[in-house]
Amino acid sequence: MAYEVRGVVARGKGAPVSVETVLVPDPGPGEAVVDVQACGVCHTDLHYREGGINDDFPFLLGHEAAGTVAAVGEGVTNVAVGDFVVLNWRAVCGQCRACLKGQLHYCFATHNAAQKMTLADGTELSPALGIGAFVEKTLVHSGQCTRVDPAAPATAAGLLGCGVMAGVGAAVNTGAVQRGESVAVFGCGGVGDAAIAGAKLAGATTIVAVDVDDRKLEWAKAFGATHTVNSRRTDAVEAIKGHTGGFGVDVAIDAVGRPEVFEQAFYARDLAGRVVLVGVPTPDMQLTLPMIELFGRGGALRSSWYGDCLPSRDFPMLVDLYLQGRFPLEDFVSETIGLDDVEKAFEKMHKGEVLRSVVVL
Incomplete structure (x- = not known):
């Protein structure tokens, strides 16, 4: 019935x-x-x-x-x-x-x-x-x-x-953020802020939040961003390098899913750094990058689908961390x-x- x-x-x-x-x-x-x-x-x-x-x-x-x-x-x-x-x-x-x-x-x-x-x-x-x-x-x-x-x-x-797991997983699972590493997150909505919280949980010491909305950048600070960049007013790539000794970050996370944002993430990472795409693009979007830059910079370009999570493992863990006051x-x-x-x-x-x-x- x-x-x-x-x-x-x-x-x-x-x-x-x-x-x-x-x-x-x-x-x-x-x-x-x-x-x-x-x-x-x-x-x-x-x-x-x-x-x-x-x-x-x-x-x-x-x-x-x-x-x-x-x-x-x-x-x-x-x-x-x-x-x-x-x-x-x-x-x-x-x-x-x-x-x-x-x-x-x-x-x-x-x-x-x-x-x-x-x-x-x-x-x-x-x-x-x-x-x-x-x-x-x-x-x-x-x-x-x-x-x-x-x-x-x-x-x-x-x-x-969905959203929180996608963001946390982009940092912890796909990006494999390690203790002491630097991270930039492009887009500070729910998924981006979850990526920031995940990077903090993993032990990142420099976390740069990038957005075009100052209100969202303030939210990002509450989740663990150590620096913020309004990319409408400031060159995001140069600002990120300025916060990382001129080198760029170990992990750059695109939580927007637009070609111009992914390109910023690509150039904002250090040599051998990782770029993670967790923002969802539309089917018509195209990306063009110089192959010599792909070759010369090394590292990895990764897409993160649902934060590469395993629900039976990750959901109980994150709920427990929340109840402990750690997430x-x-x-x-x-x-x-x-x-x-x-x-x-x-x-x-x-x-x-x-x-x-x-x-x-």
């Missing part, structure tokens, strides 16, 4: 979202139904609404979520009813060529629920990133549920489901809102007025 709940739906490209009745089926084999307690409003949800991901409308939006398991299907052993979980969109298969090489964070065949949630008239919904969590209950594959310490508030823990997870929450306020939250996010609005259910 299906659950009848309220959820935020995007029916067409660019159209305002609406709160509608959603039917959630009982979990089938390998699936779980989760009572969503909180879900962050992420740029990816706005990309879905704008048709920037695909055109499989209508979408059930929301994916940065935490809640409790309400029901499980046949064969589920990794979670049980009542478990407090953070949802993830990288439920690894364990069988593909990446998994068999021990590189589970590159899994090529991640799992989603086999059944579809629908509108009241039977129209099938496409859940954002295979989750769809701006809803009172959602259906996911059980592997998309990661148990964490229930002492953490859902409003904070849920942000690990400022709750500071990413700018405001809490209801389901009816998601459209307004998109406007605030577009204007750069918030790090994260979080829907509380």
